[in-house]
Amino acid sequence: MEQFFDTREAASIAAAGRIHAALVNRLDKQDEASIVVTGGTSPQLCYAELARSDADWEHVHVLLSDERWVPADDEDSNEKLVRDNLLVDKAAVARLLPMYSPGEDVRSRCESLEETILTLPFPFACSLLGMGADGHFASLFPDAANLEEGLDPDSSQLFIAVDTAASPHARISLTLAALSRSDEIVLLFFGDEKRDIYERAKQDRNGFPVSRLLWQKRAPVLVYWAP
Numbered sequence: 446m447e448q449f450f451d452t453r454e455a456a457s458i459a460a461a462g463r464i465h466a467a468l469v470n471r472l473d474k475q476d477e478a479s480i481v482v483t484g485g486t487s488p489q490l491c492y493a494e495l496a497r498s499d500a501d502w503e504h505v506h507v508l509l510s511d512e513r514w515v516p517a518d519d520e521d522s523n524e525k526l527v528r529d530n531l532l533v534d535k536a537a538v539a540r541l542l543p544m545y546s547p548g549e550d551v552r553s554r555c556e557s558l559e560e561t562i563l564t565l566p567f568p569f570a571c572s573l574l575g576m577g578a579d580g581h582f583a584s585l586f587p588d589a590a591n592l593e594e595g596l597d598p599d600s601s602q603l604f605i606a607v608d609t610a611a612s613p614h615a616r617i618s619l620t621l622a623a624l625s626r627s628d629e630i631v632l633l634f635f636g637d638e639k640r641d642i643y644e645r646a647k648q649d650r651n652g653f654p655v656s657r658l659l660w661q662k663r664a665p666v667l668v669y670w671a672p
Contacts, residue, residue, distance in 0.1 A: 460631050481619065502537075510624065513612060524544065554604075633670075
């Protein structure tokens, strides 16, 4: 499903409504639910709307799609962005699983997270993702040496460490195998340049990392776009 809006606010509100509905649906079936959320500037309006919603946030676990290997109070931290923009208002009681751990390196953290994530509610009620102008999502960048590991929908790996020229920091990311364990995936992005990448990705299953997200069959991808 794809929905194109005239304004970013309208797209953000609609995406927030969809995530809220997915949470409510999952919490109707089980006592607790998990959602995956992303960093970047695109989701901030969506987070503000979602934080005001009446979901049973006390029983919601929040995971990051990816993270730069920086402390949680660093301005480049996705955890900081999510805490400042989503885990406020009614959503302040939700529980966030940090990716960054000061006592570990990025690869050992991947290993410990592989164990921790299995204690959380599955499948994810929803995964909110953005998309870069190079077609990446989460931290699955085109130049990553282990990109194929991250994009294999049947991989047993749920987390990978990522190095990319696009970032001065090492990164950690959920894999497509992990993200596709969602009732649904909301892909929220803005601007004509990214719209062009999206349209091209729909036609070529191997053209961009996001192509593999769009072509996988495990979780439906719901697209929300505005100029």
